[in-house]
Amino acid sequence: MSIVKYVAVVMVITVLGSARAQPEAKFNCTTTNTTCRALIDYRNPNGTTLSYIQTLFDVKQLIDILGANNLPSNTTGNYSVGPNKAMKVPFPCKCNNGTGVSDHVPVYTIKAGDTLDNIATTIFAGLVKYPQIQEANNISDANTILVGDKLWIPLPCSCDEVGGVSVVHYGHLVELGNSVEGIAEEYGTTQQILLTLNGITDPKSLQAGQLLDVPLKACSSNVKNNSLDYPFLVANATYIYTANNCIKCMCDSTNNFKLECEASSEFKPTNWSICPSTQCSSNVFIGNITAKDSCNQTICDYAGYTSNNISTILETHSTCAAAPNGSAPNGSLPNGSGPSSGATKSTLQGWVWSNLFSVIYFILFSIYLV
Numbered sequence: 001m002s003i004v005k006y007v008a009v010v011m012v013i014t015v016l017g018s019a020r021a022q023p024e025a026k027f028n029c030t031t032t033n034t035t036c037r038a039l040i041d042y043r044n045p046n047g048t049t050l051s052y053i054q055t056l057f058d059v060k061q062l063i064d065i066l067g068a069n070n071l072p073s074n075t076t077g078n079y080s081v082g083p084n085k086a087m088k089v090p091f092p093c094k095c096n097n098g099t100g101v102s103d104h105v106p107v108y109t110i111k112a113g114d115t116l117d118n119i120a121t122t123i124f125a126g127l128v129k130y131p132q133i134q135e136a137n138n139i140s141d142a143n144t145i146l147v148g149d150k151l152w153i154p155l156p157c158s159c160d161e162v163g164g165v166s167v168v169h170y171g172h173l174v175e176l177g178n179s180v181e182g183i184a185e186e187y188g189t190t191q192q193i194l195l196t197l198n199g200i201t202d203p204k205s206l207q208a209g210q211l212l213d214v215p216l217k218a219c220s221s222n223v224k225n226n227s228l229d230y231p232f233l234v235a236n237a238t239y240i241y242t243a244n245n246c247i248k249c250m251c252d253s254t255n256n257f258k259l260e261c262e263a264s265s266e267f268k269p270t271n272w273s274i275c276p277s278t279q280c281s282s283n284v285f286i287g288n289i290t291a292k293d294s295c296n297q298t299i300c301d302y303a304g305y306t307s308n309n310i311s312t313i314l315e316t317h318s319t320c321a322a323a324p325n326g327s328a329p330n331g332s333l334p335n336g337s338g339p340s341s342g343a344t345k346s347t348l349q350g351w352v353w354s355n356l357f358s359v360i361y362f363i364l365f366s367i368y369l370v
Contacts, residue, residue, distance in 0.1 A: 024129045025211035027158040027169060028197070029095030035103060036231055038093035038157035039068055039216070040171035041086045043125050050087075051077030056123070057089045058106040063267065064090050067239040073248075073266060086173060088238075093157035093169070100169075101136070102155040110149045116142050124153055126209060127171070158213060162193060167215035168235035176208040187214050188236065188253075219251035219259040222313050227304025234259060241267065243305040246275035247286065258317055261302035262287035271307075278302075280312045290314070 042053060054062050054077065066075050068088040081087055092103040108119060116130035116139070134142050136154040145151075158169040172183065180203040184191045195203060197213045206212075216235035223232035229242045234251040241248050246269055249261040263278040263286050278286040280300035291298040296316055303311035 024132055025127075025156040025171070026099050027156045027171070027213045028098065029093075029100035029158040029160050030098060031095050031159055034095045034159045036093050036095075036157075036159035036169075037090060037233060038100070038102075038155075038159075038169050038171070039088045039090055039235070040127060040155055040157070041173040041211075042089050042127070043084045043086050043173060044081065045084055045125075047083040047085075048081050049077060050075070050079045050081065053081070053087060053089060056106060056108075057091060059090065061241075061245075063241050063245075067241065070237050070239065073239075088170065091155060091157070093159055095159050100157040100159060102153070102157060104152055106153050106155075108151045108153055110145055110147050110151060112147050114145065114147075116145060119151065119153075125173075127155055127173075127211065128153060156211065156213075162189075162197070162215040166218055166231065166233055168218050168233050170214045170216050170235070172212045172214045174206055174208055174210040174212055178206060178208075179203065180206055183212065183214065188217050189215055217253075217257060219255075219257045221249070221259040222301050222315060223304040224311060226306070227311070228306060230304060232304070243302075243310050244270045244272050244275075246272070246310060247278070247302055247305070249302060256318065259302075260287070276305075276309045278310050278312060280314050284314075286310075286312055291316070 042057070044052075050062060050065055053059070054065055059065055062075075062077050063073060065071075065087070066073055068090045071079070091105055093100050094103040108123070110119075114123075116133050120126070120128050120130040120133055130142060132154055133139075133151055137151050139145065156171055160169070161167065170187070172187075174183070180194050180200070181191045184194050191203060194200070194212065194214065197215065200206070218233040218235050221232050221234070223230055225231075232240075232242065232249075234240050234249050236251050236253050236257070239248060239250040241264065245267040246264060247261055248264040248266070249259050251257070251259060263275065265275070269275050278300075280286070280288070284290055284300050286300050286302050288300045289297050290300070295318055298314060298316040301313050301315045303313040305311060
């Protein structure tokens with residue numbers, strides 16, 4: 001075997017070994033009997049299609065996966081996903097007894113040759129461990145499963161607020177070379193928040209294959225608590241179709257994290273023959289701006305839906321991106337130092353040490369002259 005091939009094999013074994021060695025991922029969720037929308041990474045080592053992912057995870061509509069990954073809404077299920085490419089999968093999360101798991105989805109049908117370990121490790125790419133599947137399905141003997149039986153795969157998740165802010169919890173699969181600081185910077189949070197959420201005491205202990213609870217900042221909305229889609233949380237850089245596909249809502253940090261919604265006729269409505277009115281007032285509909293100045297605009301906004309109608313509200317909100325005093329800049333979550341908070345200190349210390357000799361020399365030379 002050549003040296004290059006040997007090194008490649010060792011690297012693959014190391015990565016797979018790290019993934020298999022990871023403990024069961026359990027995300028804290030302290031709010032009892034709460035449900036929400038969560039996200040989790042899925043990586044297929046051989047590559048796959050969006051249709052396969054939709055079927056495997058029991059995602060109701062392909063558009064839900066497209067929105068979670070910010071793919072164009074006309075993308076088809078035949079879209080090819082490359083080997084080990086991470087795709088965010090949306091699913092309903094339910095919290096109970098201090099932890100969160102997927103709300104009885106996905107459901108997997110046992111096939112010939114399947115084992116619980118194979119289902120957990122290979123088919124669901126290590127997102128769960130086989131004892132978790134065994135416990136969730138009340139299986140007394142892990143070696144005795146029957147072809148055709150259905151298994152609930154309990155994916156880890158959470159619905160908790162973080163620092164008093166509503167977020168979308170994202171189960172992020174750590175890749176080789178990732179760091180806690182790098183992940184925090186990429187997803188607009190802080191290293192300290194990630195360490196606290198995941199019970200990590202040493203950031204250097206992060207391993208490839210580890211499932212990390214990452215809180216994604218969500219856009220603020222006017223959705224009422226009696227709406228069928230409440231709590232309506234749309235994570236940054238994603239979009240969601242709601243109100244039986246009649247409304248499309250997008251979250252974008254460039255809009256000061258204010259949810260942008262519009263009426264949509266792109267897809268056939270579900271549960272309705274036609275979409276109800278989305279009118280705020282005469283000739284003003286969802287997404288229409290009625291007044292605007294340099295830092296404020298009044299817009300007809302989405303406020304939720306019931307079995308009979310879609311609610312709207314006229315709202316004036318700020319369009320200026322200046323962060324208020326004491327808040328975290330750039331949309332990062334509160335409570336904890338952001339990635340830049342230590343950089344200034346490190347830079348100053350580096351300058352002092354790198355110029356220490358020059359400073360001492362200058363002082364001694366001045367004394368000599370005196």
